[in-house]
Amino acid sequence: MRPITKHILAAGVAAAALMGVNAASAQEVIKFAHVVAPNTPKGQGAEFFKKRAEEILGDKVKIEIYPNSQLFDDDKVLPAILRGDVQFGAPSLAKFGKWTKKLQVYDLPFLFKDMDAVSCFQNGEKGQELLNSMSGKGLTGVGYWHNGLKQLSANKPLRAPEDAAGLKFRIQSSDVIAAQFEAIDAVPQKMAFSETYSALQTGVVDGQENTWSNIYSKKFFEVQDYITESNHGLLDYMVVTSTKWWDGLDPEIRAGLTQAMNEASDYANGLSANLTAEQRQAVIDSGETEILSVSADDFAKWQTAMKPVWDEFSGDIGQDIIDAAAACN
Ligand code: LMR
Secondary structure (H helix, E strand, O other): OOHHHHHHHHHHHHHHHHOOEEOOOOEEEEEEEOOOOOOOHHHHHHHHHHHHHHHHHHHHEEEEEEOOOOOOOHHHHHHHHHHOOOOEEOOEHHHOOOOOOHHHHHHOOOOOOOHHHHHHHHHOHHHHHHOOOOHHHOEEEEEEEEEEEEEEEEOOOOOOHHHHOOOEEEEOOOHHHHHHHHOOOOEEEEOOHHHHHHHHHOOOOOEEEEEHHHHHHOOHHHHOOEEEEOOOOEEEEEEEEEHHHHHHOOHHHHHHHHHHHHHHHHHHHHHHHHHHHHHHHHHHHHOOOEEEEOOHHHHHHHHHHHOHHHHHHHHHHOHHHHHHHHOOO
8 A cells, every 4th residue: 555545545544533433434422421321311312322322223323321420510401412523412501601691591480381292382382493592503402302390399398489588499400490490589509510519418509490300310319408389390301512523424324323313202291200200209208307298378379479580581492482481381
């Protein structure tokens, strides 16, 4: 082989390695990073995606899953996707505020009465349009995955909104969620998911809001004396990738990944209700925390106290989007 050809080949292999492609087999190495444990709807959805993509596409792809914030916290994963350091992430819908204001709809308190209403909106016209709401920023949404409705927890019983006044709550990086806590005179503190357990344990914050699955799998219940079953908001995910990388894929690979992703979305969304019920029960059975159910009167008080947040964000989100979501109840 002439040296020049050798050099060109070596440069090609190096470039391919940088791009995550193994030149010897032309295998596409695809990284999927997320922040939760494997025994959660998102963790299971990611594993299912890997299994199906590798079954459908064989050696053409290798999917690597990095759970538990091993690679990136959610605020770092979207820039990492744009750089090509990782190909898929699935941040909670609360974490896209810097990229689009429209997805803030999902954080409005008491917007969805149950997960069927969430599915109705996500599968409907407006929900599907929102998958493309970041195309101008180079990100494409390829699916929604459920986690579930959020519960409030603290080291004192939160029965009515006034019980939360003055308490510090760890929140996801969402201005809507910050406004929601300010509406009940509490103090929101944005913080990475990976730091939440120790912030609760050391008393840096007094409480937090999350789904049963996250409260169970990250053991927040061990460091919170009370959980109020408030179901006051949603925590779901958008699986995202780089538009440039996705559009540049070999069409056969893109088709296989699309099929695997659609199947994984169905799988994760079908699993979340059972996992939520199981993990809620496991928290109750642990005996480590007291579960407070919310009477109809108190539920109305929480709703009234938090609802003004809707008006504050309707301009940014778009009233048409809010109306379409509310119509699913
Ligand atoms: C959180 O930060 O509480 C959640 O977004 C974590 C997750 O991915 O479910």
